[in-house]
Amino acid sequence: NAGVTQTPKFQVLKTGQSMTLQCAQDMNHEYMSWYRQDPGMGLRLIHYSVGAGITDQGEVPNGYNVSRSTTEDFPLRLLSAAPSQTSVYFCASSQGQGNQPQHFGDGTRLSIL
Amino acid sequence: GDSVTQMEGPVTLSEEAFLTINCTYTATGYPSLFWYVQYPGEGLQLLLKATKADDKGSNKGFEATYRKETTSFHLEKGSVQVSDSAVYFCALSVWDDKIIFGKGTRLHILP
Numbered sequence: 768n769a770g771v772t773q774t775p776k777f778q779v780l781k782t783g784q785s786m787t788l789q790c791a792q793d794m795n796h797e798y799m800s801w802y803r804q805d806p807g808m809g810l811r812l813i814h815y816s817v818g819a820g821i822t823d824q825g826e827v828p829n830g831y832n833v834s835r836s837t838t839e840d841f842p843l844r845l846l847s848a849a850p851s852q853t854s855v856y857f858c859a860s861s862q863g864q865g866n867q868p869q870h871f872g873d874g875t876r877l878s879i880l
Numbered sequence: 881g882d883s884v885t886q887m888e889g890p891v892t893l894s895e896e897a898f899l900t901i902n903c904t905y906t907a908t909g910y911p912s913l914f915w916y917v918q919y920p921g922e923g924l925q926l927l928l929k930a931t932k933a934d935d936k937g938s939n940k941g942f943e944a945t946y947r948k949e950t951t952s953f954h955l956e957k958g959s960v961q962v963s964d965s966a967v968y969f970c971a972l973s974v975w976d977d978k979i980i981f982g983k984g985t986r987l988h989i990l991p
Contacts, residue, residue: 771923800978809969809983810924825978857923866912866931866973871923 769793773858773872780848780879788843788875790858796870798861799841800825801833803854804874810857816841848879882907884982886970892988893960901955901985903944903970911972913937913946913953914979918967927955927968965989 774789792799800815812825816835830852832844841860845852856875861867887902905911912931916924928937933948942957953970970982 807983810981812978815978859923868926868929869916869924869979871925873921873923 771858771860771870771872773856773875775875776873777876778878780845780877782848782850782879784848786845786848788845788856788858788877790841790843790872791839792841792858792860792870793839794860794870795838796860796862797838798863798867799835800859800869801831801841801843802857802859803827803852804857805854813843813856845877850879853877853879882911882972882974882980884970884972884980886968886982886985889967889984889986890988891985892990894990895962896959897989899955899957899960899964899987901968901970901987903953903955903982905951905953905970905972907951907972907974909974911974913944914971914973915942915944915953915955916969916971916981918969918984920966924969960987960989962989962991 771792797818801813802810811827814833816822819838822833858872859869861869883906885904914929915927917927918924928939930937930946936945944953944955967984967986969984971979973979
């Protein structure tokens with residue numbers, strides 16, 4: 768009963784490095800999304816996907832790339848890490864968009880030095 | 881644009897106290913409303929939802945009523961427990977579009 772699995776749980780990067788945050792779900796959900804959570808800011812949508820092969824930008828997409836080659840996986844790529852990207856990142860999936868319950872992973876805590 | 885405003889925290893209560901966390905919204909259409917809860921070290925979980933005016937969502941002793949006339953969806957619980965300590969997020973979605981979250985309210989319950 769895995770649900771939404773995010774890896775890694777913690778990561779420290781140096782400015783300018785790149786990395787990929789992994790997200791996988793086993794519920795056959797079409798809709799997947801990435802959020803970042805910062806103190807006092809709540810959750811902000813980075814990118815989302817309504818199905819395999821389809822992605823779109825959210826509220827704060829700059830500095831991040833996504834792809835959706837399969838229904839199960841939705842990786843988030845940081846192209847050149849910046850200290851402003853220090854945050855906790857959450858992946859979520861659902862059967863539809865906002866009207867359906869969102870299932871969240873446990874998050875990746877990312878620090879950029 | 882559509883938005884959610886919820887009371888700032890932290891909110892600190894003693895065990896068995898009555899809880900209210902205020903949430904108001906602005907929406908151009910007819911939104912569905914949600915409360916999510918985040919326990920320490922975990923992702924968000926859906927706590928309850930309401931999809932039309934005057935609906936009451938309830939779960940685990942928590943309740944919230946969709947009030948269209950006051951554009952509100954306040955979260956209430958009659959007797960809180962230490963295990964209710966968490967961050968609570970109010971959220972909305974209009975016409976099955978993307979979900980919009982409030983900034984969250986941290987709740988501390990003292991034994």
